[in-house]
Amino acid sequence: AQTVTQSQPEMSVQEAETVTLSCTYDTSESDYYLFWYKQPPSRQMILVIRQEAYKQQNATENRFSVNFQKAAKSFSLKISDSQLGDAAMYFCAYRGYTSNTGKLIFGQGTTLQVKP
């Protein structure tokens, strides 16, 4: 069975600085997707960034980028130039590619505090 682990329950960062959230996963599948979702206090879950396992290049979306280490089964999220609106709970999630299902397996989440 696949598992996703986020070892940092809480993180804080100063506004305009950079923070990295960690995620590790375990799977025996060779093809899969990895995601970072953001859940602000309003509770609406929003997709931040995704990474296809077959792609070696790390995904980037504006101030958000990932460090995908397939061999180490590590998938960290870097937020640059942190803004107050980045404060939220962040979830790392896994989805198998070949299973033809949308089922997401989530980590426990990391609460990010952004200090002004």
Added chain:
Amino acid sequence: KAGVTQTPRYLIKTRGQQVTLSCSPISGHRSVSWYQQTPGQGLQFLFEYFSETQRNKGNFPGRFSGRQFSNSRSEMNVSTLELGDSALYLCASSPRPQDYEQYFGPGTRLTVT
């Protein structure tokens, strides 16, 4: 396009009762998934529906059931409610199960007393 809508947004029930939650996916989306979110267990997958068929089911007791209608709207039902069923229930939709991006609704906050 309107986003995923979930009704009701908040619900208070008593132990032993049953409850039905509704999810309307984005127009054109035929795949709907349900998740339960609690502080202790985090986000756990409940079910996935596509074209009125349940494709996948999480590790939940039989008290949790769901269905999908021909217009892709989905409902989930929890019978004989327990205190531990108190949670935020999230629904997500996508055009097809294999589409990587799922769009989440705002959730239904269920409190069981």
